[in-house]
Amino acid sequence: MAITITINGKPRAFDVPAEMPLLWLLRDVAQMTGTKFGCAAGLCGACSVLVDGERAFSCQTPAGDAAGKSVTTIEGLAEQPLGKALTTAWDETDVVQCGYCQPGQIVAAAALLKANPRPDDAAIDAGMSGNICRCGTYPRIRAAIKRAAAINAGGKA
Template sequence: MATLNINGQVHKLEVPDDMPLLWVLRDVVGLTGTKFGCGIAQCGACTVHLDGTAVRSCVLPVSAVAGKKVTTIEAVGATPAGRKIQAAWRELDVVQCGYCQSGQVMSAASLLAQNPKPSDADIDTAMSGNICRCGTYPRIRAAIKHAAQEEV
């Protein structure tokens, strides 16, 4: 039995301890905004927040999240950084195909929550694990800079 705090709700789930958090979120809890990309924590599509820090859920066993708060794309807009990032994403029309964007938003929101005024180097470091096959990297960087300038 795993007890998880996901998006502020406690879930008691009968899942194996080694089941990746991604599959618990998608297949057991029904939160499908977090995407499967590579399955080896290299693309960033599966990014969620664990106690506010961006992590890859595809390789994170559910046993490692007990007692921690999991935030997914479905609830990141409830955080100040998440609201700013989502607004900037819409305002600057960042999305192209959209598949990677939940992971991009989650990484960007974690960055702004930890560093409200990131430099280009900070952005590059925080976003380096997120792959966008459409190449929206310039728009992603512009949106993060834009969000960093906005008041909460």
């Protein structure tokens, strides 16, 4: 089936089954390997992408459901001001340990900050639920989100 999806601002057409998980379309067909495979059940968040600006677990989203929509992966987010603020904050806060979950964490944080530019701890915890870090860097993730919010607002924090 021909599916057209705008990935990171570029319209692309794919001849794949509509039921193929968006994760496999992104990683295997489109060669966008920043989106990670984790649990395949929508429980860990490693596969998080933005579909029309909303966080989605790409392992649970059929490619056909993304047809005609805009998908932003970690690669595309890295080119946007909010993505740059997040990666700067992640670096400054030294969030990463193993790093496997971080693309999904950053994508989820971007969705959170788009919806709530100045989240408090409770809003961060709620907005980041569904993204698991096996290394337990949650306090640093929370601090990085607050730092990114300040950077994005033009402040130094």
